[in-house]
Amino acid sequence: MIQEAHWEQARVEAYSFWKKLPSEKISLNLCVDRTLATDAIALVELPTYPTSAMDGYAVCGKGPWRIVGEVKAGAPMKGGLKEGTAVKIATGAVIPDKTFGIIRWEIATVDGDNLNGEVKEGQEIRPAGLESNKGEVLATAGTVLNPGLIGLLAAAGHDLLEVVRIPKATIILLGDEIVLDGLPHDGLVRDALGPQLPGWLHKLGVEVIATHYVSDELDLVTKAFAAAAKNSDVVFTTAGTADGPRDHVRAAIAALKGELIIDRVKVRPGHPMVLAHINKVPFVGLPGNPQSAIVALLTLGQPVIDALMGRKEAELHQIVTGDDINVPEGFTRLVLGNIVDGWFEMGEYLGSAMLRGLAHSTGFAVAEKSMEEGEMVAWLPLP
Ligand SMILES: Nc1nc2c(c(=O)[nH]1)N[C@H]1C(S)=C(S)[C@@H](COP(=O)(O)OP(=O)(O)OC[C@H]3O[C@@H](n4cnc5c(N)ncnc54)[C@H](O)[C@@H]3O)O[C@H]1N2
């Protein structure tokens, strides 16, 4: 167990602890945003046949040529061309045997059946295998499938793809002070995490199977944790991570013989976050302050999800900060904001209990030390 982990160390440790979930084979058309479980290879050469890159004439031997027919896309010519002959050919049509090159129609001189023009060997011909050989790896296991990749794998002959099963998540929201609808009253606060966590988790590739609200009583929290550990691939809890008299996350994990993996991370905000497992099911303990909860979701939750799905560890890109950033000694600070014209622009309303900064930001600058405008800083995008 790591107590008071460094932010980067917490991300690495949170990634390294879990086994990849099993995979399933599903229709290629349903695979957007899913994660490849195995390498995807080209089942055919790309292009599969030598094809014409232009509409024009396929010619054989030296000109002038006699036009003897037409080749349409999808209907290859039977037999090859003979010396001194040409056929009209469409873009994407299979090149007839013995073709010397293609003359685009707009630079060809045609008079009845007679064709004249300049041509070099192989002109406007796309050879088979130009883009990929058969068996070549087009995307490695762990790649998240975007629409472009799905198009590529369709062209390469796939109908089904082997993808990692979607992790099933349970959310457990702790707290006696939360009200679920209407206006807050009598010291109660509107629940700001229940409505947003499913959205973030969906964007991270997780399916939320249940959301439970549990009062700050140790036996109730323990019961809820035990039930969630039985049917979830990962559990996210909110609040109850500090050491107050009604903060029960650690005690409930201990009562169920769970094991803490990371106990607090030296980051502002989000410091009391916790990562544990109960029977190898990851429990990500997000602090109750709403912005701190999202910092913890990205610090611990994202690496856990990436590991469960066999994705690669996320690498952070460097950007230039357009604002000075103050960082408390010994801590990493995650600062909400946006990239504007390539520069980091700090958000407004950044208190850990506030939501306006989060609501109008696209990510966090990750600052390891205090810095001035113009210095490089890592960028952690919101999902
Ligand atoms: N004596 C100390 N107190 C606190 C410390 C500390 O080091 N010493 N750490 C502070 C930090 S940092 C954070 S972050 C919070 C973490 O608190 P918990 O995870 O124990 O959560 P709660 O105390 O239950 O709630 C904190 C705060 O968040 C509000 N909250 C909780 N759930 C929701 C929700 N679903 N929607 C909206 N708001 C929510 C709750 O009402 C509290 O205001 O502890 C500090 N304290």
Ligand code: MOO
């Ligand atoms: O770190 Mo707490 O997470 O400051 O609000």
